[in-house]
Amino acid sequence: MTNATLNRRHVLAGLASATTLPGIVYAQTGTPRRGGTLKISHSTRLAQLNVLQLSGPSEYLAVDMIYSGLVRLSPTMVPTPELATEWTPNKDATSFVFKLRPGVTFHDGTAFTSADVVATFKAILDVATKSPARAVLDMVSDIVAVDQLTVRFDLKVPYADLPVSVAHANARIVSEAALKRPLTELDTKANGTGPFKIESFDSSRLLKLVRHTGYYRPGQPHLDAVEMYLFPDLAAEAANYLSGAMDVMLEVQQADFKRIASAPNSNALRIPSGRFVNVVMRMDQKPFDDVRVRTAMAHAIDRPTLVDLVLEGLGRPAKDNNISPGYRFLADTPDVSYDPARAKRLLAEAGYPQGIKIPLICSNRPAIRSQVGIAIKSMAMPAGFDIDVQTIPHDTYLANVWRKGNFYIGYWGMQATEDAAFTLLFTTNAAFADTAWNNKEFDALVEKARSSPDEAERRRLYAEAQLLMVRDRPSIIPFFQDVLTASRSVVKGWSAHPLSRTFYVENVWLERA
């Protein structure tokens, strides 16, 4: 796990500057100063602040500042205590007891108790709430308040990663009182236990937060206030950041990264992540029902060049394995070379000596999908793939192509655990299975690893599963995309997370304050 802080000197030295991640508390020069307002720009709208439901990239930053969960994932993906001070599973990992932090208050001053935890998780498990967190918590059969500051999660099946599931970004604690009122109130109002509370919210342009004086960590947050400004046009957002009007640019485009990194008084951050674009090849339909065709496709892509062209070098080539180095149980799988000649041979063996002419469907959102499509078209030409890139509107894609088409571009974020990553896309019962791989052996390995509390055992099982996957290659995963963000040099302690779900703004302070 590496985290690269990029500044002008590093750019001149090359992009490969990698330093060891300093953990949650950053190696900082000087002592934190108190006060000041941090201005953050973002390009996707804060449609709502309902922590149980939201899913927008900027919305995750907002709720990370407003709410706290029982557990929070560290940048190294380790569950760390937040509102829970400790947790203990029973022997077979079917029941977890969480001890809650005493003396925590909500923004309105009321005390945080186990009742709030129970109410929150019950709400998440209720289908009507439409919470994305339900997918990772559906093994929970009951939540019990043992006492004022203790809760117990009872599971239907053994599940070792429950603390990670509990750390889900949508599983932050909402007060019991708020959950008794209509849920829509949560869209615009919030009463959390996080470091900041809402002062004003205008979905069309600005969210203003101010310090929550009752925050449980002494001395934090350092900032008096945080303001999140919306700039839908990326060029305008970059210009605003560079002119000094904004302190932090939440997401930096690959195209702008060098320029922003080399600007004076600007620190651009590049965090390796498990976010990837994949080429979905449906295995129950011709021509991808033949592993040789899929392998030919894999060798028809020049991955390092793709990273350069599409990501401006800001990513890492991948080997068709959806587990990136950021996960805990990455296995070493074989490299996939760019070898058009071999791909051509494989195609011929599979019965396509004339090559394959096929349309590749790309949704228009985000633009990276068609960029990858166009690049692959060009690279796969010598291998005998005549690809017709078709970019279509996102809703048409969702309605007609996604999980139906035989050759299209997918785009997925990093997951918190291997289990989540596999059960999202690749197991037979995966929530969004779209390759029709349906491999029983793989399913069994994932199942077994999930319930095993033994770390070494899990590592072995997950390695086996990964090898199985790259053998069958249900989809091509050519690269992992880095998370890019930037802050002005007066901003200290700004960081990003490979999952882009936690931001630790309470650590941030301003030198000018």
Add this chain to the structure above:
Amino acid sequence: MIEQVDSLVSPSSQDARPVLHVQDYSLTYTTRAGPFEALKSVDLSVMRGRTMGLVGESGSGKTSLAWAILRYLPANAREGQGQLLLSGDDLRAKSPGEITDIRGRRIGIVFQDPSTSLNPTLTLGRQLSEVLVRHRRLSLKQAQNEGEALLARTGISRPAEMMTRFPHQASGGEKQRVVIATAFACNPECIIFDEPTTALDVITARQIQDLFVKLQDDTGVAALYISHDLALVSRIAHDVAVIHRGKIVEKGPSRQIFSAPRDDYTRMLLGAVPNPNIRLVNSVLSRQSPTILRLEQTTIRYGEKNLIDRLFGREQKEVVGAKDISFGVRQGEILGIVGESGSGKSTIARAISGLNDFSGTVALRDRAFHARQQIDRPYRRNVQIIFQNPDGSLNPRQRVRDILARPLKLYGLVPASGVDAKVEELLAQVLLPADFARRYPHQLSGGEKQRVAIARAFASEPQVVLCDEITSSLDVSVQASVARLLVDLQTRTGTTCLFITHDINLVRQLAHRIAVMYRGECVDLFDTSDHAAPERHAYTRMLLEAVPTAAGS
């Protein structure tokens, strides 16, 4: 019966020095097609107290001379040597600033159409008084009073009220009086009148002419009176100059020009002026001749309610174009219909030709129609209409051959093989060469176009032809030949003709009977020879008196 020359001109004293003196003046326009000589060595003088009539057809250069005198020439005008003197001052030597001072103060001008020469967004008073403020340095208040006095002098009955009106709130005659008052406002030495009554109705025109003569007499201003109308000029000008293709072909005292023209062109022009005393139609219609076309209580209304108005149930004023018209036209007759614009004379023609809805009865021989929808093709074949403006009535995208062939095909008059021969024959009938069949309308002159329109109307050998102001858009000389052609055709074919016109002299030349329309009603119908009879309607008499006939005939 021969009329006396009714000249209004009174002899006046003559100064030695001309107020306006044009000497050897030439003007050329540079155009894409090459230089066009608008004025060729023009000599002209107007003395104080005299009116010089400048007569010519359109394109003769008469208006160019007015622009030259006012120093208001377009950028492509090139002046030759000559002189333009106003009371001895060389106008050509003046700076633009000096010219601005002279305009309106020393030279005034009255235009043809008061409805376009007055600014629609300013009150009449403002437009009159601004000259006084500018040239006579009056205060607004003084200008207001003076303006009222000026208006009163032009015969406006409530000048103070007129001062506050906008142009669209005044009649054409009132507006032209305001324009004239403006021209006289600063007691200029010279006023140019550019066809000041052409756009007005006959009776109003007559009043304005009388006003002109009176004011000219009172003030002794030197007037240059530009007109195409020889009859008019002969009545009000002391001297006349005839201009033809940029050249003054003849000039002299009015009486002399009209009684003894020396130039061929002048003679031609004089001959072309409609003279009621020279009948074009010699036939006398027998009283026994049967009635071929009959109108009984025919009424035509305009105005249709639109959807919204109907939704909101609002009343909309209905305009009656003509009401309760009843008359019969005899076979072989030329019935003249006269009246001013808006009197309903064209409305009748449009109803008869089935273009307007009507109530009442329109009957052709024994076939009676009570609504426009009943009118059928056989009727239409027998009742043809010729419109005023040949530019509009010929489809610009069709060749003459197609235009003339259409009725032949429509009514199946000749077999397809005979169409070309018939077209040639039709062209010959209207004295046009056969090769015109290949031309498009824009390649023809106005007179030629109207001949094609006439040929088309006669192509179906109709029983009735409606002629709606067919000569009024044409130049005088062309007018006469078209009128003659029509009469010849009518005589030869025995077709019945409704000849609609505002030109009472012309209608007296060729109609057997005359119907007089006034505000949508037919107020009078009489044999042409009975025009002076005492039982004539008052309006008929006014109409007849308003129109001058050419002097010297």
Add this chain to the structure above:
Amino acid sequence: MREILRHPTGLVGSFLLALVLLAALFGSWLAPYDPQLFHPQARLQGPSAAFWLGTDQFGRDILSRILHGARSTVSFGVGATLLGVAAGAVIGITAGVVGKWVDSLIMRLVDGLLAVPDLLFTLLIVTVIGGGSGHAMLAVAVAFTPGMARISRSAVLSVRTREFVQAATARGESRLYIMAAEVLPNSVGPLIVEATIRVSFAIMLGATLGFLGLGAQPPSTEWGLMISEARQFMFRNPWCVAAPGVAIAMAAMGFNLFGDALRDLIDPRGQR
């Protein structure tokens, strides 16, 4: 045509139009490179001997892309306009010919649709039928239809009151003949003028839709899309925004100037 070339705006317009049409017709032969060909070693470069207008983020030759894009861009504008004019003309002429309540109804409807701004109307339609080049063209055509309907109606009405049409009516000609032989041939002039000018609007609307991600889609070489794709890189290579921008302006101006010159020729009222 000679008349148009004498007209100063006509001359400039014809020149621009000729350039754009030349590119649209022969662009693919004139282009020095395949417009989709990557030059990974020469990304985002300024003009050079090898790449006259520089290269884009994939190292594709901008000149070749513009030459290729001319056809899709121009055919988008012309296609949308033709469709819109055709539909509008049918509706407008029907209204003008039939008259009465049909006319009232159609014109009220047209008024209603005209109250929705063009771009918004287009966006609404694209949202309904889905984005992409073909759909965007259809949407622009639909958005143009009410305006064209109104113009064709008034063209028909102004001809209908002309005396040669009345002469035909008085002659007893059938409605069909009057429409086909007398009215239509004389109404097409203003329609052609309006259509020519509208092509430039259509091109700009298409480009704007491309910018909003609702028009042409990658890897199309449509000019508006080229700009919107290149905006991210404009600070690194301004040519990838400027070149297609100039191309759009040239095309729009060409049609605009040419249309204005045509209008002046058909209706000389504006000139003195």
Add this chain to the structure above:
Amino acid sequence: MNAAYLARRFASVLVVLVIVSITVFAITLILPGNAAVMILGEYATPEQLRVLELELGLDRPWHVQYLSWMGNLLGGDWGTSMRLSLPVAGLITEALWRSAALAAAALVIVTVIAIPLGIIAALKRGTWADLSISLFAYLGTAVPEFVTATLLLVFFAAPDRGWFPAGGFVPAAESIWLFLYHMCLPAATLSLILTAHIARQVRSEMSDVLGSDYVRAARLKGLPERTVVMRHGLRNAMAPAVAVISLDVGYLLGGIIVVEEVFAWPGLGRLIIYALQNRDLPVIQAATLVLATIYALSNLVSDLVIAALDPRVRYA
């Protein structure tokens, strides 16, 4: 100008709006199929989709739906944004005022610049001044707003220059100066096409007026050129210019969509784009109707202004 004239114009505005509302309603009626997918996003389960589709309530006949929608709209209940979970009326009113400020600024710029430019061009017909103004006018109308906006960003808001903020919005209540400062670039972008177009129209109207008989008459009355132009020319050219400006409000309302998106101006245009992208039906419907109403009213106002300028209409 009398009561009947006003009533008639109001009535036709009403008819227009009823037609717009039916059109908008029909368009949005076709949408819902994909709307549910769009609203729930990629992570929706089929059961969630079905629930939402039922929530959208399409079981009633369309005219019943239309009438209840219209009834609610007129009753002030504009529904709730499906995506933003806020009352549509509030969203739109707030966005509307911001857009109105931007549009008003653009119109002021246009009026102050375009009309004099047009007049100068008409007065100096054929000179270099006329030529350059005409060239500008043609060029201005040939460059789409998003290109202009991009160029302005590069040239006036590039980090090293930073003369103007590259977008953003500060409420006037917070700081009137910052509010205006942020408005400069978007208003400039908006006004460019309009200025070009209106200058061209004014030039042509003014040329017509200057070539008219009454202006000739005024000159031949010996009035100085200044008086001729100001008193006789301008007033008469103004009425058609006002008509053109009011028609251009249509372009303006379209242009706002692009400009607000680029410059992060949180107005109606951006709300509409956002709603369209997310298939937020209540917002799409209401916002379109509001824009159409504004356009129709602006035409009405221009008719009244024309009536005030031209006595022929005023007393008709």
